[in-house]
Amino acid sequence: MNTNAAIVLFLLVISGLIWAGTQSNDPSWTGNTNRCVGECYDTWKAENGGSIAAIERSKQEALAAASPEALGEKYYGQCIACHGGNGEGGIGPKLQGQAGSDIAAKLTAYRNGEARGAQSAMMWPVAKSMADADIDNIAAYISSL
Numbered sequence: 001m002n003t004n005a006a007i008v009l010f011l012l013v014i015s016g017l018i019w020a021g022t023q024s025n026d027p028s029w030t031g032n033t034n035r036c037v038g039e040c041y042d043t044w045k046a047e048n049g050g051s052i053a054a055i056e057r058s059k060q061e062a063l064a065a066a067s068p069e070a071l072g073e074k075y076y077g078q079c080i081a082c083h084g085g086n087g088e089g090g091i092g093p094k095l096q097g098q099a100g101s102d103i104a105a106k107l108t109a110y111r112n113g114e115a116r117g118a119q120s121a122m123m124w125p126v127a128k129s130m131a132d133a134d135i136d137n138i139a140a141y142i143s144s145l
């Protein structure tokens with residue numbers, strides 16, 4: 001087969017595939033556009049407790065009203081693997097029973113890149129991303145354990 005014939009054949013096959021594709025389109029398919037408006041959205045609101053904006057607002061309010069301890073507990077999820085679910089220790093030392101001020105001071109030291117124990121390098125990346133408020137919340141939570 002010469003090259004021109006191969007090209008023509010190739011184009012025919014591709015055109016055929018495109019044609020077959022257009023023939024098998026489902027005309028009732030409405031695409032991924034969000035069509036839940038009007039009555040549909042009213043039903044959704046009734047089922048989900050308000051508009052999307054209202055739900056989002058109440059979530060933010062709940063977060064703002066949460067106690068430092070509750071926020072700390074949430075953050076502590078990142079620490080469980082090394083310090084245990086109740087701060088009982090594991091890869092990292094036991095945190096349970098330590099005063100909040102001690103926890104805050106130690107975390108601040110790690111955040112500043114200071115070495116405390118031999119394995120401080122494991123805590124540097126953890127503490128680096130902590131804001132002051134995160135440290136306070138964590139301290140409040142750990143001292144409650």
Ligand code: HEC
Pocket residue numbers: 075076078079080081082083091092093094095103106107115116117118119120121122123126138
């Ligand atoms: C990858 C494991 C790992 C993770 C995750 C981790 N830690 Fe640690 N943590 C350690 C190790 C190891 C030490 C001991 C470091 C040293 O030798 O100074 C330590 C030390 C500490 C200390 C000092 C304890 C003491 O009495 O000297 C505190 C406080 C602490 N971590 C808090 C946290 C908090 C809060 C989190 C979660 C935000 C966290 N750690 C996540 C491994 C981890």
